[in-house]
Amino acid sequence: MSYPQLFLRFLRFGLMAWGGPVAQIAMLRKELVEEERWISSARFNRLLAVMQVLPGPEAHELCVHLGMRAKGRLGGMLAGLAFMLPGFLLMFALSWLYFAMDIQSSALGAAFLGVQVGVVAMIVRAVHRIGEHVLNDRWLWGLALGVGLASLLGASFWVVLPIAGVVYALAASGRQSLALVCAFIGVALATAVIWWSPGVQPGDVQAVGASAGPMALFLSGLKAGLLTFGGAYTAIPFLRNDAVGRGWMTDGQFLDGLALSGILPAPLIIFSTFVGYVGGGPIGALAMTAGIFLPAFAFSLILYDRLEAVLEVKQLHALLEGVAAGVVGLIAATTLQLGQATAERVPVLWPALVIFAGALAILYLWKSKLNIVAVIFAAGAAGWFAYG
Known part of the structure; x- marks a missing residue:
């Protein structure tokens, strides 16, 4: 996945981010964890637990983390920016x-x-x-x-x-x-x-x-x-x-x-x-x-x-x-x-x-x-x- 593709992928998530954090996290889990296996379900659950303890919107933090797993720190920046844009x-x-x-x-x-x-x-x-x-x-x-x-x-x-x-x-x-x-x-x-x-x-x-x-x-x-x-x-x-x-x-x-x-x-x-x-x-x-x-x-x-x-x-x-x-x-x-x-x-x-x-x-x-x-x-x- 190229950087533009990564940006567009999370931009689509941002355009579909209705219904608050529960719906946003469920959307990320369905597509990136259950369907495409970017990360295991157990690791996703542990990360979500950490995000809920730390300050900040959990869904956005998960996007940054998953983008970074895919394409490094620049990928994390692009994923986070695309989701909030x-x-x-x-x-x-x-x-x-x-x-x-x-x-x-x-x-x-x-x-x-x-x-x-x-x-x-x-x-x-x-x-x-x-x-x-x-x-x-x-x-x-x-x-x-x-x-x-x-x-x-x-x-x-x-x-x-x-x-x-x-x-x-x-x-x-x-x-x-x-x-x-x-x-x-x-x-x-x-x-x-x-x-x-x-x-x-x-x-x-x-x-x-x-x-x-x-x-x-x-x-x-x-x-x-x-x-x-x-x-x-x-x-x-x-x-x-x-x-x-x-x-x-x-x-x-x-x-x-x-x-x-x-x-x-x-x-x-x-x-x-x-x-x-x-x-x-x-x-x-x-x-x-x-x-x-x-x-x-x-x-x-x-x-x-x-x-x-x-x-x-x-x-x-x-x-x-x-x-x-x-x-x-x-x-x-x-x-x-x-x-x-x-x-x-x-x-x-x-x-x-x-x-x-x-x-x-x-x-x-x-x-x-x-x-x-x-x-x-x-x-x-x-x-x-x-x-x-």
Whole structure:
């Protein structure tokens, strides 16, 4: 297989990447493992287990790894770029169209209100689904609840996530007493950070519409990419912290970006392109996308043959599990904040509650890779009807 053939092969995968990571991974397994034997099924399963522990979108990381097995590091780069390219170009075009049409001032604004409610329901379902896989014992449940509460009270994730990882690593190694001491120290440290943080003054909040430089957007994306455990939804609190907290965009626009990514053949994390576009225009979109996908390339390209050895480092595994539990708490806290912001934005609350309940019903009862797309379009139609 030549380099162009490899690129076109994974470009086709990118064009067919509907339905989220489960459907994307199943597609790769069917064609490259079961039909063409690029790699044994057992090795594919071990690699997938490693990818789920490491940060970044698993399907994209698998493409990089498989491309590298076929044609070396250049093959890995080409496979990863080809897989993400269709989604990136489509999101880039939709980002331009979103502002070119001035959607919020048009009749579509009512539809997007409904869509925002539907996206909150999608995040609620994602928290449940991720929690089912991550929160496997009382320690992890406690860490998720503690980190979520600390986040709602104003503690920075830079403080609480490392503590969550260390506490669970100690607990998993049998040193529960030391883990409890560490947890109490963490609570005291988070309380001190909240207590001594300067209060937010009216003049301190940047006005919505503030622009960001390419480097700031790149670093914001890189931070989210390095902390994305267990799927793209785990990037939401980190990107929102920067995008909304620094005034690059509103919560409504943030939810709109998530909605747009849900209807594209791409990893959901591609909504970072929209965030970058809003924060810094076309260059900002490129910078944010590069930052958030860099770890997904780097882990496969740099570690390659050593990836499976990660499974043997039990202490590192436990540390990452504790961090992942903390991230679940962060997503839950962010969901509450987004839900409150959305409730304050809609003209009448009860139609939003109906849309929310209907979206949850679709997501829980209809087991299809198209259920997210269905929720987005159904919620938009309902929002148009209710608020148009």
